[in-house]
Amino acid sequence: MQDLNVAGTDSIPSIQANWASGRLEMKGDSYPENAFELYQPVIDWIEVFLKTENRPLLMQLQLLYLNTSSIRAMMDMLDLLEDAHKQGKPVGVTWLYERDNERVAELAEEFREDYTLRFDIVPQE
Amino acid sequence: MVKVQELLENRIVSLLENPDYAGHPLSEGLAELFERYCEQTRQIERIAHISDRYQEAERDRHIDTTTRYQRQLRQIAKVMRISDRYQHMLRDMNERLYWISSHDELTGLPNRRQMQAHLKRELQQLAERGGQFCVALADLDHFKAINDTYGHDIGDKALAAIANCLSEHIRGYDLCGRWGGEEFLLIFPHSDTRAAEAILARLHEVVGALVSHQLPEQIVLSVSFGLSACHKGDEALDQILKRVDGALYQAKREGRKRTVVV
Incomplete structure (x- = not known):
């Protein structure tokens, strides 16, 4: 499977999926015109990784604003990781936020609710 | 019911196996009839088995659909909740930006x-x-x-x-x-x-x-x-x-x- 590399803009986050290191990083705002088009390759990438590899997969997020369809896509990705976690696979999520923007942390906590996988919300200076 | 059926079958088998009735025209007729009966019983059992499998699959599918439906319902509720929070955040940011654009930072007075x-x-x-x-x-x-x-x-x-x-x-x-x-x-x-x-x-x-x-x-x-x-x-x-x-x-x-x- 190829790595994914999407350059971020004002309306979409930068997306880097690295197969070798088992890391998926997304950073920025997300209000794309077509969230399905943007995130389906990422969802596919996660699915293939989880199906073919037993190595750890870490998703690192540093997201600010998400529109409704991006929230939905994000939850689809988190659901995939949660299912993998329930099957005993080593997966985890880290959500980074700037310390002075507590509201982002609160939103990350909303996302974390209901999941049992490792989901860290980490402040940055 | 199964027991009655079994007793009847055993009785027919023993009648057909009894050498005293061998060659009797009724015995031959009974043998043919018994064979057809056994065949039809097998068919009925097969049909019942297949039908049971269908019912089982249908029930599983129903449970699966219900689970999926409930999961999606939970997901929609969560998406709405998070989306509402983002909107609140945007509204507050908008108010803050409006304040910044209309007020003087040092004195807090209108600009x-x-x-x-x-x-x-x-x-x-x-x-x-x-x-x-x-x-x-x-x-x-x-x-x-x-x-x-x-x-x-x-x-x-x-x-x-x-x-x-x-x-x-x-x-x-x-x-x-x-x-x-x-x-x-x-x-x-x-x-x-x-x-x-x-x-x-x-x-x-x-x-x-x-x-x-x-x-x-x-x-x-x-x-x-x-x-x-x-x-x-x-x-x-x-x-x-x-x-x-x-x-x-x-x-x-x-x-x-x-x-x-x-």
Whole structure:
């Protein structure tokens, strides 16, 4: 499977999926015109990784604003990781936020609710 | 039922196996009939088995659909909840941006843009309903000297102290904003120059008596005012501002700490 590399803009986050290191990083705002088009390759990438590899997969997020369809896509990705976690696979999520923007942390906590996988919300200076 | 069936079958088998009945025409007929019976029983059992499998699959599918439906329902509820929070965040950010664009960060007073909007509104009201309102331009006396002597930090504190003092001692419906630098603009709706002058006289007093623990004791603050009344709703904003600016300049020239009315 190829790595994914999407350059971020004002309306979409930068997306880097690295197969070798088992890391998926997304950073920025997300209000794309077509969230399905943007995130389906990422969802596919996660699915293939989880199906073919037993190595750890870490998703690192540093997201600010998400529109409704991006929230939905994000939850689809988190659901995939949660299912993998329930099957005993080593997966985890880290959500980074700037310390002075507590509201982002609160939103990350909303996302974390209901999941049992490792989901860290980490402040940055 | 199964037991009855088994007993009957055993009975038929033993009858057919009994050598005493061998070759009897009824025995041959019974053998044929029994064979067809066994075949049909097998068929019925097969059909029942397949039908059971279908029912089982259908039940599993129903359970699966219900689980998926409930999961999606939970997901939708969560998406809505998170989306609502993002909208709240945006609304708050919007309010904050609006405040920043309409207020002065240092003093917390409405900024020049906001005061211009207030002035336009007052003029519009004047055009519609008549009456009058007053505009005053205030300038902190000797501000340059304060800055030069004590530094910009103290200068900023002096501006914040004056802003606080002016806005606290005007009437509830009067307006006070930072016009720029050490200048403040005041609007007195529905007031003639006599009423406005009385307020400005009070402001001279409170500014003179201002004690701030954030400022060096030796600093005694004072302000100069240029005041003018507006009677015509179609008067150009620039013209009014030019008039109060001229009055303020005159107050400065005449020795500061005073009000000049034009």
